[in-house]
Amino acid sequence: MEIYEMSLGELDRGLEAGTFSLNEIFQSLVSRMEAREKVTQAFVELDIDRVRSEIALIDRHGRATSISGIPFGVKDIFNTRDRVTSYGSSIFEGYQPVSDAAVVSRLRSAGGVVMGKTVTTEFAYFFPGKTRNPHHPDHTPGGSSQGSAAAVADFMVPFAIGSQTAASVIRPAAFCGVIGYKASVAQFPLNGALTLSYSMDSLGFFVRSPEDLCLLRNVLLGVSPRAGALKPRKIGLVRTPYWSELDSESQSAIETAGSDLAESGIEIREVEVDGREGVDLVDAHQIVMAFEVSRSRAAEYENQREKLSDQFTELVEAGRQISFQAYEQALKQRDSANQRLRTELGDYDLFLTASAPGEAPKGLSSTGDPKFSRAWNLIGGPSVTLPAGKGLTQLPLGVQLVGHFNKDDDLIAHASWIQQNIQLGTSN
């Protein structure tokens, strides 16, 4: 196993055991980067010498946390005080914030080293950046956290920060074949990060192991690391009203996971969340998102519309057409779904569902369909996508595990158990 293939936990243990040094980790990641970045283009820009000297400084002072001296990727919607932050938009070309985003600051003060800013779609919405899927350069890596997903998948950093408002962590993680975690709304500070939807934006991480999510939550929130994996007792299998839009390999990955989980003694029941009583949570999500984006990004739309993509302009204009009553109605649908998850579905440990419609589509002009995360994102709880083998064209698939609001640690512990005990996806 190459060093660059290791998870954060493996790196930390290797460093503590003296198996390799911080400099060897850095060299291993840089060699991988030199081989791959030209094709994958995960980073906005790189300054390897600066990273080297930051790591050397930490090496001299000694490591204090599990991430000390470890390089990571930062989606370019998070402010950095010493690197340009452009939010994927020409409006902010060359913009240099005065402070780090809160999560970046915390990771750095714990010794983490910013390897570089990773490519984002324009304002974390649809208009894509330059990043390509590490598994096939003619395919999208997904979006909006495309550079972060690809940088981890292509072994250029062990972890990277992303964010999600519709499917911006779960989808690119699934398309790139890595673990993605989208946190409950307001689990982490998002100040110093671009706002899209003030009721739905969430922090996310791309990692190689569920354990790494615990390490990061320990550094950022002080969560005590758990005793590892936790076997779920009851799981809801959610086909969604869009089951027929999933490719058959993705359907099979979910169904097989369901029967394997049942075989291991876990109670599995099919449940509906979206699509009940005529309520379309995907629609509700789109209403909330467009309404809020038209308010949050008012300044760019009002003052520099000519520098916005057609997609973004259409989103803002759609949001301006939505009445406050329609917006309120969508929030009420969210509240009802949430209430049902707390009560009627409260004894389900998690929900097993699709991460994306299938493999990453061909072409770089679109980042794929976010539909399979919209309803969950509206509800606001945590999600984890786990790699689930490959599809027909040998590109990665994922399955999504959804937890209860603010029970992120339970979800991560369950995801850890599932990853260790269930063979996800076909073995091709």
Next chain:
Amino acid sequence: MEIYEMSLGELDRGLEAGTFSLNEIFQSLVSRMEAREKVTQAFVELDIDRVRSEIALIDRHGRATSISGIPFGVKDIFNTRDRVTSYGSSIFEGYQPVSDAAVVSRLRSAGGVVMGKTVTTEFAYFFPGKTRNPHHPDHTPGGSSQGSAAAVADFMVPFAIGSQTAASVIRPAAFCGVIGYKASVAQFPLNGALTLSYSMDSLGFFVRSPEDLCLLRNVLLGVSPRAGALKPRKIGLVRTPYWSELDSESQSAIETAGSDLAESGIEIREVEVDGREGVDLVDAHQIVMAFEVSRSRAAEYENQREKLSDQFTELVEAGRQISFQAYEQALKQRDSANQRLRTELGDYDLFLTASAPGEAPKGLSSTGDPKFSRAWNLIGGPSVTLPAGKGLTQLPLGVQLVGHFNKDDDLIAHASWIQQNIQLGTSN
């Protein structure tokens, strides 16, 4: 009645009727400012010539909305692209953001004109700015939105923007004798404004009439203006566990309001929200606030601690001592209180309670006690404070009306009815 005493609605109607011009409004406010600002010191800095020319430009193009050409105050935690934004902190002395905060941008694009940035405490927490209470310069105006409250109370602008995490709108509005409105969490975009608590920060407004809140919600959110006031059917009177800490005039203002409301045919019942089953929501609020501030302001604490006040440093350090379990527990207490408000207390239209412990305390080194808003702020719904006469030393008192989460328009309509139909406070 002087023009500067008028509400936004009155100004709008006067302009439409041709009773006075935009320039006359401007001159009236400026004359008031020249008479008062030297004492009150509500603004960080003023550039009257710029305001004059912005209004003249709008005058030439014609008014498009109810706020076209109307000057307003902006708490200096909201970014402005053409004015320094310092968040009340020497760390950001001379800082010039590149964009307007989302709400500022929307108000400006609707024709509103920024009169100036208003004084805030340091990072919207406790360390006070220079503003004095318009009713007595030796007394605090309250905080954190002290300049916005004082600027409206002293008739220098008809409305101003504030924000609240503990009591930063309700308390200064009560101390200064104006109407304050603290919105439900996530009713308005807060991007481009300083973050303190990512689960509790809310937008607020200081106005002269509940009607003005409808006008502002129409401009910002597209809420259709209602047919005015709405009589409540059932009101909960909440003494809180801290009743004995209220001065007797404030107790009497609440009790008299309760009996007058009952006399008008509204069902009034005493209810407890905080302090049930050993749960202290004021404590829970302090835990959530300290924990989240220690994360959201990590960058300033890590990098420029020497420029923080002792109060702010203590807040961050207290937050770092709080375990994630204690934080989770406080959020669960919030969720339980919220659940009870939705169910058991769901048929109460609003809750009548204290805005502050009494009159504005003497001295400028403290902004007074936020205790009476903390529990409500934790819960996250809307509040309105209405002026309720004066206390023993002839300084203003207020009573607080609290609504259900995301039912801000109902609360405003009820507050409007109460203001029109009930004599609040003694008539001294």
